[in-house]
Amino acid sequence: MKIIRSIVQCKICDDVxxxxxxxxxxxxxxxxxxxxxxxxxxxxxxWPEKTNGKPKEKVIDFSLSEYEGD
Ligand SMILES: [Zn+2]
Structure with missing residues (x-):
């Protein structure tokens, strides 16, 4: 899968x-x-020490990334 834009949002601090x-x-x-x-x-x-062991789905939002063929 080709990546067009690689963008993620942190669900803890909301930083993109x-x-x-x-x-x-x-x-x-x-x-x-x-x-x-x-x-x-x-x-x-x-980093588990910053996320209190939360799973990645609870910490990283991938919906802003764009992939070819989306
Ligand atoms: Zn953050």
């Missing part, structure tokens, strides 16, 4: 972050999540 190119590593304001890879690949993660 976008990784614009391959090594563009971005984190949200509260530091709970990160995003990397730009439009090459979508690498993301969260």
């Amino acid at each position: 972050i976008e990784s614009k190119f391959t090594y563009d590593y971005v984190t949200c304001k509260c530091g709970a999540i990160f995003l990397d890879g730009g439009t090459e690949y979508q690498r993301y993660g969260l």
Whole structure:
């Protein structure tokens, strides 16, 4: 699946972050999540110590990302 725009929102601090190119590593304001890879690949993660062990669906909102063929 080709990525057109890689954007996620942190559900804890509501910050919206976008990784614009391959090594563009971005984190949200509260530091709970990160995003990397730009439009090459979508690498993301969260830090359990900031999220109290919440599952990723409760922390990261992917609905702002755009994928080819959506
Ligand atoms: Zn956050």
